[in-house]
Amino acid sequence: MAKGFTFKQFHVDDFGCGMPVSTDGVLLGAWAALPAEGEIVDIGTGSGLLALMAAQRTAKSRITAVDIDPRAxxxxxxxFANSPWQARLCCITQDVTDWGAQQPGGRFSAIVCNPPYFNHGQQASCSSRATARHTDTLSHNCLLTTIRHLLDGNGQASLILPEYEGRLLLREAKAHQLFCHRLCEIRSTERKPVSRLLIALSKAPLPEPGQPQTEHLSIHHQGRYSAAFCALTRDFYLKL
Structure with a gap:
């Protein structure tokens, strides 16, 4: 039996790198605004889930996947080599802040990132998992600086964060002149509090009255996946 996680059009094996396939990643990969053609960067790609989802969703876009961890x-x-889109996918092993500074400003039409989010507390014993989950190697300030530099004037950077960390990042984004155009509040069920935020940032100021397009999504409803969750992710999950 194949290790990892099999989707409708591709398979992901994490080979022991920091972050295996997660619901967070699938939600982000399905929700992010992506160009049919252009250049996309997946910051902190891990095993490549978001880059593969971007390749499936776009016709001609080229996707660059960057991660500091050689194992990832x-x-x-x-x-990527075992996917249908190998020709449009490439990998780079480098700290994204260093790599990003070497790129022309405004190079990318879209950015996707499932970023580190723990600012404190006990780190995972596995160093690769700690790198993927803690902001020690990629602070949100550095991430936002990189996004601001790489993103073109009309593109969007899409991220997913826990609710508390997401609110902090949204406040910090204003100092980088990045504006939240879309916001999706995620709950595990409709009765639970918001647990995750899907965030889309752009250099372009918001049109009046200046509020982001706000959406709400519950993952489960009456013991099953909700209709909204199924509609968003059915192009990927085998059993939807």
């Missing part, structure tokens, strides 16, 4: 890049490269 080896996993992503293998997953």
């Amino acid at each position: 890049i080896r996993a992503a490269a293998s997953n």
Whole structure:
């Protein structure tokens, strides 16, 4: 039996890198605004899930996957090679802040990122998982600086964060002149509090009255996946 996670059009094996396939990643990959053609960067790609989802969703876009962890890049490269979109996917092993500073400003039409989010507390014993989950190697300030530099004037950077960390990032984004155009509040069920935020940032100021397009999504309803969750993710999950 194949290790990892099999989707409708591709397979992801994490090969022991920091972050395996997660619901967070699938939600982000399905929700993010992506151009049919252009350049997309997946910041902190891990095993390559978001890059593969972007390749499935777009016709001609080229996707660059960047990660500081060589083990993650080896996993992503293998997953890309076994996908239908190998020609449009490439991997880079480098700190994204250093790599981003070397790129022309405004190079990318879209950015996707499932970023580190723990600012404090006990770190995972596995160093690759700690890197993926804690902001020690990629602070949100550095991430926003990189997004601001890489994103073109009309593109969007899409991220997913826990609710508390997401609100902090939204406040910090204003100092970087990045504006939240779309916001989706995620709950596990409609009766639970918001647990995750899907956030879309752009350099373009918001039109009047200046409020982001706000959406709400519950993952489960009456013991099953909700209709909204199924509609968003059915192009990917095998059993939907």
